[in-house]
Amino acid sequence: MSAPESTTPFSIATWNVNSLKVRLPHLLEWLAEANPTVVCLQETKLEDHAFPTAEIEAAGYQVAFAGQKTYNGVAIVSRLPLADVVVGNPRFDDPQKRLISATVAAPDGDVRVVGAYFPNGQAVGSDKYAYKLQWLTALHDWLADELASHPRLALCGDYNIAPEDADVHDPVAWAGQILCSDPERQAFRDLIALGLVDAYRLFPQAERSFSWWDYRNLGFQKNLGLRIDHVLLSAPLAARCTAARIERHLRKKERPSDHAPVIATLG
DNA sequence: ATGCCCAATTGCATTGGA
Numbered sequence: 001m002s003a004p005e006s007t008t009p010f011s012i013a014t015w016n017v018n019s020l021k022v023r024l025p026h027l028l029e030w031l032a033e034a035n036p037t038v039v040c041l042q043e044t045k046l047e048d049h050a051f052p053t054a055e056i057e058a059a060g061y062q063v064a065f066a067g068q069k070t071y072n073g074v075a076i077v078s079r080l081p082l083a084d085v086v087v088g089n090p091r092f093d094d095p096q097k098r099l100i101s102a103t104v105a106a107p108d109g110d111v112r113v114v115g116a117y118f119p120n121g122q123a124v125g126s127d128k129y130a131y132k133l134q135w136l137t138a139l140h141d142w143l144a145d146e147l148a149s150h151p152r153l154a155l156c157g158d159y160n161i162a163p164e165d166a167d168v169h170d171p172v173a174w175a176g177q178i179l180c181s182d183p184e185r186q187a188f189r190d191l192i193a194l195g196l197v198d199a200y201r202l203f204p205q206a207e208r209s210f211s212w213w214d215y216r217n218l219g220f221q222k223n224l225g226l227r228i229d230h231v232l233l234s235a236p237l238a239a240r241c242t243a244a245r246i247e248r249h250l251r252k253k254e255r256p257s258d259h260a261p262v263i264a265t266l267g
Numbered sequence: 268a269t270g271c272c273c274a275a276t277t278g279c280a281t282t283g284g285a
Binding site for chain 1: 270271272273274275276282283284285
């Protein structure tokens with residue numbers, strides 16, 4: 001037990017970086033500072049040939065990624081070996097790069113990590129909203145099978161869903177709006193019903209805790225945010241979870257992402 | 268009532284994000 005990873009507990013995180021090209025320095029700083037074991041990234045916005053593999057490997061992490069130009073793009077970076085990488089949902093033919101899964105060889109057993117960039121949906125009733133709901137249904141149905149074959153599973157990502165009013169800075173203004181509509185929240189509950197647990201809510205948290213703040217209108221400075229980035233753990237992993245937090249300070253850096261990382265520690 | 272910011276594109280405005 002002298003490996004470096006044994007000195008810090010296993011932890012798993014998610015972060016929508018809103019362009020990995022711009023945010024690579026932030027990521028490298030945060031990896032060194034917080035030493036997460038696994039990080040799921042969203043909105044890398046890089047084609048695979050442009051992924052900064054060498055820089056991230058130099059920081060002591062392995063990488064798996066699936067990207068495209070301009071939009072979307074997901075990745076998993078891990079201090080521990082990654083295996084069995086799967087891109088996308090085999091039940092949902094989707095040209096948009098929004099899903100990547102891999103098995104991480106954790107000290108006490110394998111963990112299946114699913115990194116997800118859920119569709120935004122743009123506006124309730126729009127074509128993009130219909131796509132979001134279809135995507136959510138397909139994710140749910142696929143995950144039911146994945147959980148059966150991988151009981152130790154974490155679903156980490158930018159869900160683009162604020163599950164409860166407590167996750168919204170102004171629940172009245174957002175009522176029924178995109179990210180907060182009943183069908184979206186029901187889809188979130190349907191994921192929970194598969195046996196997943198919202199790691200952040202396992203612990204007491206400050207009121208008005210958010211993971212995203214609009215770039216406009218001094219959204220961060222006024223804490224006008226939403227909690228839409230989540231780490232969901234299957235029961236065997238939730239039983240081992242000892243802490244969860246939002247890395248709010250990353251939103252204060254120069255040229256920040258509009259999202260902050262969420263990290264859960266498994267003791 | 269609406270935009271406000273940020274990133275990317277083959278750009279000199281538009282789209283998407285949330």
